[in-house]
Amino acid sequence: MATKASRSAARFMMAPAVVLLLGWMLVPLIMTLWFSFTKYLPLRGDSIDRGLDWVGFSNYARFISSSSFWPSVQTTLVMVGGVLLITLVLGILLAILLDQPMWGQGVVRILVIAPFFVMPTVSALVWKNMLMDPVNGILAHLWRFFGAEPVAWLQDASLSSIIMIVSWQWLPFATLILLTAIQSLDSEQLEAAEMDGAPVLKRFWHIVLPHLARAITIVILIQTIFLLSIFAEIFVTTGGAFGTRTLTYLIFQRVIDSQNIGLGSAGGVYAIILANIVAIFLMRIVGKNLDA
Amino acid sequence: MARSVTTKRKMITTAAAWTIGLIIFFPIYWTILTSFKTEAQAINDPPLFFAFDWTLENYAVVQERSDYMKFLWNSVIIAGGSTILGILVAIPAAWSMAFVPSKRTKDILLWMLSTKMLPAVGVLYPISLIFVEFNLLDTRGGLVVVLMLINLPIIVWMLYTYFKEIPGEILEAARMDGATLKEEILYVLTPMAIPGIASTVLLNFILAWNEAFWTLNLTASTAAPLTAFIASYSSPEGLFFAKLSAASTMAITPILILGWFSQKQLVRGLTFGAVK
Numbered sequence: 001m002a003t004k005a006s007r008s009a010a011r012f013m014m015a016p017a018v019v020l021l022l023g024w025m026l027v028p029l030i031m032t033l034w035f036s037f038t039k040y041l042p043l044r045g046d047s048i049d050r051g052l053d054w055v056g057f058s059n060y061a062r063f064i065s066s067s068s069f070w071p072s073v074q075t076t077l078v079m080v081g082g083v084l085l086i087t088l089v090l091g092i093l094l095a096i097l098l099d100q101p102m103w104g105q106g107v108v109r110i111l112v113i114a115p116f117f118v119m120p121t122v123s124a125l126v127w128k129n130m131l132m133d134p135v136n137g138i139l140a141h142l143w144r145f146f147g148a149e150p151v152a153w154l155q156d157a158s159l160s161s162i163i164m165i166v167s168w169q170w171l172p173f174a175t176l177i178l179l180t181a182i183q184s185l186d187s188e189q190l191e192a193a194e195m196d197g198a199p200v201l202k203r204f205w206h207i208v209l210p211h212l213a214r215a216i217t218i219v220i221l222i223q224t225i226f227l228l229s230i231f232a233e234i235f236v237t238t239g240g241a242f243g244t245r246t247l248t249y250l251i252f253q254r255v256i257d258s259q260n261i262g263l264g265s266a267g268g269v270y271a272i273i274l275a276n277i278v279a280i281f282l283m284r285i286v287g288k289n290l291d292a
Numbered sequence: 293m294a295r296s297v298t299t300k301r302k303m304i305t306t307a308a309a310w311t312i313g314l315i316i317f318f319p320i321y322w323t324i325l326t327s328f329k330t331e332a333q334a335i336n337d338p339p340l341f342f343a344f345d346w347t348l349e350n351y352a353v354v355q356e357r358s359d360y361m362k363f364l365w366n367s368v369i370i371a372g373g374s375t376i377l378g379i380l381v382a383i384p385a386a387w388s389m390a391f392v393p394s395k396r397t398k399d400i401l402l403w404m405l406s407t408k409m410l411p412a413v414g415v416l417y418p419i420s421l422i423f424v425e426f427n428l429l430d431t432r433g434g435l436v437v438v439l440m441l442i443n444l445p446i447i448v449w450m451l452y453t454y455f456k457e458i459p460g461e462i463l464e465a466a467r468m469d470g471a472t473l474k475e476e477i478l479y480v481l482t483p484m485a486i487p488g489i490a491s492t493v494l495l496n497f498i499l500a501w502n503e504a505f506w507t508l509n510l511t512a513s514t515a516a517p518l519t520a521f522i523a524s525y526s527s528p529e530g531l532f533f534a535k536l537s538a539a540s541t542m543a544i545t546p547i548l549i550l551g552w553f554s555q556k557q558l559v560r561g562l563t564f565g566a567v568k
Contacts, residue, residue: 009473010388017385017448018400024441025407027422028415035417048421094312101298102306110552111313114320117551119502121522122540126323128526129533136335136533138322145338171316173558177567180559218563229411232504232519236526251413256509261417268414279409283402286564 029272036060036265043259052262059266063254071243072250075159079246080227082163083170084220090167091174091219092212096204098175099182116172120232127165128154128237158242165233170226174219181215182208214285221282228275247271320544327351327537334533350538358521360542367517367543369432370507371500374439375447375493381440382447383489387481389448390455391463401452405564408445412505423510430512438510439500447496450561454488455481491557494550501547518543 036059038052046052063069098109115123131137132153140150153161185208193203229248238244240253251271255264314321326334328346336344354360389397419438420429428434458481466480504519511520522543525536551558559567 006392006473007394010392010394013384013388014400016381017404017444020381020441021404021407021444025410028418029410031418031421032415097305097309097312100305100309101302102309103302104306104310108309108313109555111317113551113555113558114317114548116558117498117502117547118320118544119519119522119547120504121508121519121526122323122544123319125522125525125536126319126540129536130322130326131319136337138339141337141339168316168319173562176555177559177563180567215567218567222562225409229413229505231413232508232523235508236523248411248413252416255413255417264417265414268411268416271411272414275409275411276406279406282409283406286405287398287402 032265032268032272035261036269038262040261040265041259042261046261055262059262060269063263063266063270068245068250072245072247075243076228076246076248078159079163079166079230079244080224082160083166083227084223086163086167087170087174087223088216088219090171091178092216094171094175095178095182096208098179112175113172115168116170116176118169120169121236123169124165124233124236127161127168132161154237155242158238158244162233162237162244165237166227166230169233170223173223177215177219178212181212185211217285218282221278221285224278225275225282228271228278247274320548323537323544324541325537326534327541329534329537331532331534334537350534351542354535354539354542358524358539360521360539363516363518363521364542366432366511366515367501367519370435370439370515370517371497373432373436374443374500375496377436378440378444378447378496379451379489379493382444382451382492386448386451386455387477390452390458391460401449404445404448408442412442416509419506420510429510430515432515435507435510435515435517438506439503442503442506443496443499446499446561446564447492449564450492450495450557451485451488453560453564454492455485457488458484491554492561494554495557495561498547498551498554 035052037054037056038059039055040046040052094112098105098112102108118126129137131139134140134150134152134155137150137153139153143150151157190203190207193207198206230246231248231252234240234244234246234249240249245253247267248271251264251267254260254267258264325341327350328348329340329344330347330349333340333344389401423429423434426434428437462480462484463476466476471480501517502519504523507517507519508523511517522539525532525539
């Protein structure tokens with residue numbers, strides 16, 4: 001039984017974590033909100049000390065009406081959607097495969113999971129140079145071997161290339177979670193269905209997929225949150241050129257390259273709202289799980 | 293009859309799984325292999341898979357030219373420091389939420405998680421301003437604090453799910469025997485919690501090591517960790533595949549090894565206990 005004393009002790013023990021996170025969340029958030037309503041161009045001499053001019057919602061209007069906004073939203077959606085599709089489809093197939101009896105399962109698992117541990121800057125640069133370089137990359141060698149013209153991946157198929165790189169990084173995550181979920185599937189049910197002569201596809205559709213529904217939802221939500229803020233992979237490959245400027249990257253450019261803090265902050269608020277819409281769904285699922 | 297079918301099937305799945313596994317692993321294998329070639333061999337057509345003179349020259353060049361050890365040390369300090377600091381803050385919080393839950397515990401946990409979902413780019417400028425104000429730009433201390441804060445929700449969550457599994461009866465029994473709160477934590481709880489704490493430390497060290505938004509944006513040279521060091525290779529000069537490979541190999545090997553130990557915790561830590 002928790003006593004009154006242990007309750008206040010508990011509150012005291014929770015305090016550092018709560019206070020730190022509250023500060024970490026509120027202070028920058030309030031500053032971003034504030035900046036988003038002001039004209040803030042540090043290169044033209046604007047500074048907090050001298051006071052910033054209040055401009056109402058004009059940054060918000062300008063950010064949305066700028067010619068790069070909608071393309072960046074589209075790029076973001078294509079990238080997140082593409083990576084989700086690839087990692088989920090391949091992840092489900094791979095998880096089912098890895099669940100079968102085989103020799104050396106442990107080693108295969110290690111091979112499949114490895115990309116997740118490679119730091120983003122390394123995977124992006126290795127793919128950009130060693131694999132996708134149009135002259136010396138291994139894919140160029142492969143294309144020439146089959147008599148095809150090598151592709152300048154990051155220029156001519158830039159968005160697809162980045163989707164490929166990011167999918168490579170996230171496939172292990174999807175596979176691992178789906179594999180964990182598949183392993184909890186009641187094998188007797190599957191065997192019974194097999195005995196009854198249910199074909200593979202039917203068994204997959206009616207037994208495996210429904211069982212995976214929760215895990216799939218979680219993969220989608222968690223990956224979406226991480227994918228919305230993909231940065232390093234674009235930073236070291238195309239630098240936002242060739243149609244790879246996502247919303248995150250556009251905001252980064254507004255703030256760092258053009259030093260238009262007001263405009264960038266308004267973009268930041270949009271990004272925060274977008275991420276929160278996804279987050280609400282994730283929280284619901286996680287929250288439900290807490291009750292169980 | 294049935295047996296031979298299963299063996300045949302097992303052989304097919306084995307072949308398929310190994311093929312796919314090797315394809316997925318190939319970029320890493322190719323990087324490690326290339327790091328032992330000379331620059332000329334690295335771009336040889338056809339690609340050299342085996343017969344080349346192994347050389348350690350690239351490692352020496354990378355170390356000499358860029359002071360690799362400095363970046364490695366920064367990575368160790370930043371990832372290690374933020375993890376230790378995070379654990380110290382998170383253990384009491386997770387402990388109290390797991391063993392003295394209140395009506396608000398669930399809300400607090402979910403709220404903590406929600407801070408993790410704040411897009412970093414949205415608060416990039418405020419954080420930079422704060423860093424300038426407190427002279428934290430390009431310091432390891434500043435990054436330790438930031439990475440601790442971004443990973444704190446995951447640390448609290450992981451510890452919470454582990455602590456939750458420790459049966460409360462044991463604590464009550466200890467209390468019956470007259471154990472004080474301090475003794476309870478020190479002699480009963482800690483030994484049972486160590487495996488969970490170790491997994492949490494491991495996963496968070498990996499996450500902090502690979503973090504590539506704040507480490508790229510808040511460092512210049514003094515405090516730059518390996519993520520930033522590798523990013524400096526994004527503007528190539530002449531032949532550099534072998535050197536890039538050597539630098540990359542050095543940056544990822546420690547984490548690949550640690551990562552293989554943390555496979556199971558990965559699922560739990562990154563799904564916030566929603567998939568076990």
